Amino acid sequence: MNKNNQYATMVEALKELDKRGYTHNFRVNEYGQLEENRTRHYPPSEVELHEFHRFEGATxxxxxxxxxxxxxxxxxxxxxxxxxxxxxxxxxxxxxxSIDQKQFE
Structure with missing residues (x-):
């Protein structure tokens, strides 16, 4: 089952992902690490990608x-x-x- 690109809007995707436990807001910092609130850092070896969703702007x-x-x-x-x-x-x-790709499992 392909989990990717299954939502019409980013708001819908974020709401549904939150319901499924994806509750933390991360970003990738300038050092190439996943970061939360500038306090917790994860190198690529400690992160898995489960799915992704792309969106085009309405206008x-x-x-x-x-x-x-x-x-x-x-x-x-x-x-x-x-x-x-x-x-x-x-x-x-x-x-x-560079992280483990789990989105097609």
Missing amino acids: NPSDMSIVYAVQTKSGTKGTVVDSYGAGGSAVTSKFMN
Whole structure:
């Protein structure tokens, strides 16, 4: 079963992911680590990608974003939101491409 790209809006995706336990808000910092509140840091070896969802802006198709659903080795589940395409973060993209890919299992 493909879990990716199953929501019409980012708000819907974030609400549904939250209901499924992805409650933490992460970002990828400039050092290439997953970070929560600038206090907890996880290197790529401690993170799994479970699914992702891409969205186009309603008024501007070039306004694209992506939501990643991730889990740390300690069991913490959360999301990372980023721009997608030319405006996306190279650091976030590199991080997501280097972690365990579980979204097709």
